[in-house]
Amino acid sequence: EVQLVESGGGLVQPGRSLRLSCTASGFTFGDYGLSWVRQAPGKGLEWVGFIRSTAYGVTTEYAASVKGRFTISRDDSKSIAYLQMNSLKTEDTAVYYCTRGQGGGGAHWFDPWGQGTLVTVSS
Amino acid sequence: DIVMTQTPLSSPVTLGQPASISCRSSQSLVHSDGNTYLSWLQQRPGQPPRLLIYKISNRFSGVPDRFSGSGAGTDFTLRINRVEAEDVGVYYCMQVTQFPYSFGQGTKLEIK
Numbered sequence: 001e002v003q004l005v006e007s008g009g010g011l012v013q014p015g016r017s018l019r020l021s022c023t024a025s026g027f028t029f030g031d032y033g034l035s036w037v038r039q040a041p042g043k044g045l046e047w048v049g050f051i052r053s054t055a056y057g058v059t060t061e062y063a064a065s066v067k068g069r070f071t072i073s074r075d076d077s078k079s080i081a082y083l084q085m086n087s088l089k090t091e092d093t094a095v096y097y098c099t100r101g102q103g104g105g106g107a108h109w110f111d112p113w114g115q116g117t118l119v120t121v122s123s
Numbered sequence: 124d125i126v127m128t129q130t131p132l133s134s135p136v137t138l139g140q141p142a143s144i145s146c147r148s149s150q151s152l153v154h155s156d157g158n159t160y161l162s163w164l165q166q167r168p169g170q171p172p173r174l175l176i177y178k179i180s181n182r183f184s185g186v187p188d189r190f191s192g193s194g195a196g197t198d199f200t201l202r203i204n205r206v207e208a209e210d211v212g213v214y215y216c217m218q219v220t221q222f223p224y225s226f227g228q229g230t231k232l233e234i235k
Contacts, residue, residue, distance in 0.1 A: 035224070037172075045164075045172065045215055047224040061222040064124075097171055108160040108219045109177035116171055 002026040002112055004098050009117030012088055020083040020117055022098030030054055030076035033101035035110055036083050038094035048096070051081060056105035066092075088121045095119075125149050125218050129227035135235045142203040144230045146216035151196050153220070160219040163192055163201045166229075167212040175214075176201065208234065 008020040022034065033056065036048040049062040051072040060072050071084040081098060095116040101107020126149040136142045152159045163176040174183045176192035179199060189204035203210055211234060216227040 044213075044229040045166075045217075045226045047217075047226065050222070050224070063223045099172075103160070103177070103219075104156075106219070106222075108154075108158070109162050109174060109183075110217075110219070111174040111183060113171040113173065 002100070004100060004112060004114035006096060006098055006114045006117040009096065009119045011120045011122065013123050014088060014090055014121055016088055017084070017086045018088060018119060020085070020096055020098075020119070022081040022083070022114060024079040024081070024100070027100070029074075029079035033105070033107040034072075034074070034081045035099050035101055035107065036072060036081075037097045037099060037110075037113075038092075039097070039116070040091075040094045043094075046094070048083070050101065050107065052105055052107075085119070088119075090121050093119060093121045124223055125152070125221055125225050127216055127218055127225050127227040129214075129216060129230050131230060132228060133231045133233070135233050136203075136206045137235045138208065139205050142206050142210075142232060144201045144214055144216075144232075146194075146199045146201070146227050148197045148199075148218055152218050153196065159195065161192075161194065161199050162217045162219055163190075164215045164217060165210075165212055166215065167209075170212075172215065203232075206232070206234070 003025045005023045033052045035050045069087045074081045097116045099110040099113040128147045130145045164172040166172045180192040213229045
């Protein structure tokens with residue numbers, strides 16, 4: 001079964017850092033790009049960023065709201081993608097989902113989605 | 124950046140009746156490769172999103188055929204042939220043509 005499981009969420013103070021993990025199983029992780037998407041409580045979906053597969057250079061793309069603060073990386077040997085979040089703000093409070101990209105280097109549709117991990121930024 | 128606008132934001136529907144959700148993009152979603160990368164996702168209460176439709180009209184694996192997508196360029200539609208109770212949730216369009224990728228605001232489908 002193709003599966004993604006996020007972990008690492010929790011309560012963190014503004015200005016601090018947190019690293020989320022997305023652990024994959026059931027497919028050849030290194031062949032796919034991955035995105036992170038977040039959802040603030042009671043709100044809609046917001047795309048956060050994307051990391052391409054090794055075949056496409058492991059390059060990354062980010063939303064303007066997180067660029068310079070968040071970094072996506074991957075360890076294909078462990079089938080894990082990471083979201084390093086620095087200088088956290090209260091508006092970063094959300095459930096964070098990872099999702100597998102399909103359809104080429106840019107990944108033009110996304111499935112499956114993990115269950116998400118909640119990040120709460122508060123003093 | 125491409126802005127996605129959905130209408131309506133809320134859609135009360137009678138069981139067994141059709142439902143339709145519109146999505147408009149602020150610029151064409153035709154990719155340089157000739158494809159149009161517009162997806163529709165469903166999010167049931169308390170669940171993560173689920174892919175329903177990709178490239179405007181392609182139903183993803185396991186999606187019932189009562190769901191269909193159509194459109195071109197900047198205007199797209201998701202239709203549900205006969206709404207069932209399990210269809211309750213929020214539906215999002217998502218453009219995956221140009222970075223930064225973006226979502227519509229979501230349309231809440233509820234039963235009358």
